[in-house]
Amino acid sequence: MRIKYSKKILSLPPYLFIELDKKKRQLEQKGVDIISLGVGDPDLPTPKHIVEVMKKAVEDPKNHRYPFGKGIKEFCDAVANWYKKRFNVELDPETEIHSLIGSKEGIAHLPLAFVDEGDYVLVPEPGYPVYQSSVIFAGGEIFYMSLKEENKFLVDFDSIPKEVLNKTKLMFLNYPNNPTTQVATKEFFEKVVDIAKRYNIIVVHDCAYSEIYFEEPPISFLEVEGAKDVGIEFHSLSKTYNMTGWRIGFVCGNKDIIAGLSKVKDNFDSGVFTAIQEAAVAALEGPQDCVEEMRKIYKERRDVLIDGLKKLGLEVFFPKATFYVWCKIPKNETSISFAEKLLSVGVVCTPGVGMGKSGEGYVRFALTVDKKRIEEAVERMKKVL
Ligand SMILES: *Cc1c(COP(=O)(O)O)cnc(C)c1O
Numbered sequence: 515m516r517i518k519y520s521k522k523i524l525s526l527p528p529y530l531f532i533e534l535d536k537k538k539r540q541l542e543q544k545g546v547d548i549i550s551l552g553v554g555d556p557d558l559p560t561p562k563h564i565v566e567v568m569k570k571a572v573e574d575p576k577n578h579r580y581p582f583g584k585g586i587k588e589f590c591d592a593v594a595n596w597y598k599k600r601f602n603v604e605l606d607p608e609t610e611i612h613s614l615i616g617s618k619e620g621i622a623h624l625p626l627a628f629v630d631e632g633d634y635v636l637v638p639e640p641g642y643p644v645y646q647s648s649v650i651f652a653g654g655e656i657f658y659m660s661l662k663e664e665n666k667f668l669v670d671f672d673s674i675p676k677e678v679l680n681k682t683k684l685m686f687l688n689y690p691n692n693p694t695t696q697v698a699t700k701e702f703f704e705k706v707v708d709i710a711k712r713y714n715i716i717v718v719h720d721c722a723y724s725e726i727y728f729e730e731p732p733i734s735f736l737e738v739e740g741a742k743d744v745g746i747e748f749h750s751l752s753k754t755y756n757m758t759g760w761r762i763g764f765v766c767g768n769k770d771i772i773a774g775l776s777k778v779k780d781n782f783d784s785g786v787f788t789a790i791q792e793a794a795v796a797a798l799e800g801p802q803d804c805v806e807e808m809r810k811i812y813k814e815r816r817d818v819l820i821d822g823l824k825k826l827g828l829e830v831f832f833p834k835a836t837f838y839v840w841c842k843i844p845k846n847e848t849s850i851s852f853a854e855k856l857l858s859v860g861v862v863c864t865p866g867v868g869m870g871k872s873g874e875g876y877v878r879f880a881l882t883v884d885k886k887r888i889e890e891a892v893e894r895m896k897k898v899l
Contacts, residue, residue, distance in 0.1 A: 538862050592794060596798045617720065617748040621696070695834065
């Protein structure tokens, strides 16, 4: 039989990070020592007290059945308390919070609840690839919002045509931003609320890196007046507690938007393993010195890499948050040719263009290997630059 894929599947670009991972594995199999600064997957282990709670929770038969729905009461309460403490935002745990099988899952499913054929979705580029694939699966039209250095990597709303705004259903935003590392200001989010109200656009803010910061704690979109009328915010335990493998995140904010996503999820999955939700409660409510410790480690790594890159004559955008470094490449290179050059000495980075056309001219380094290896990576780069 001839297997024929759907137009949607065929129109998807290759999933960048899986391609990068493949390349890395191929080289490793050939015995090459690889320093992987490509995919943003924390190398540090999940804090012990979280793992301990999980161990017990796994043994409890009440956790062995379908979890279903928005999440256990303890989880939704823990999120509401954490939000209040961290952002001074009130959330109703009954209607304004929903657990997710990682925030990627929620982001990917969201447009199915709101986007019909011909509807536009605003997607930042360069950006996390899931925004665009979620729109492709939902059958919507993508309008790319370029994040440019001259605008400090914030969206320039004046550059979006009115005809597009009139047909727009959803807008994705992500601050602290992957890959540019930029953080949003209150004024920026106020402008977002204003545009959303004027054009009836649902705001979807991906806040996966809110806890990975080096100076000021970044703000939540929901802190801004009127935000809850127009939007929701995605969070993840993946980066904050080194739990990428566990698959747990959450969405919060406008209850009608969450109800839409919930309907999609009721039909596609059956919730987050209850034992993982119990472990997430331990993460959100337990001691937070592990998060502080992690920030210190990333900061050290950031400083070592930035120092090294500067000494190599490269220009970097100084990261206030996230565990990435967004680095300008020499004028005579493309982001692909530059990344290939680094790969020839066993250093993996993400070519900026892989995350969107405005990423051309940059590469992204993830600070997810230890300081010694970062120093080694800089030494190796010296040989080819
Ligand atoms: C890592 C990441 C996520 C996804 O995290 P999950 O592990 O799915 O919770 C979401 N958005 C951005 C921008 C990310 O970098």
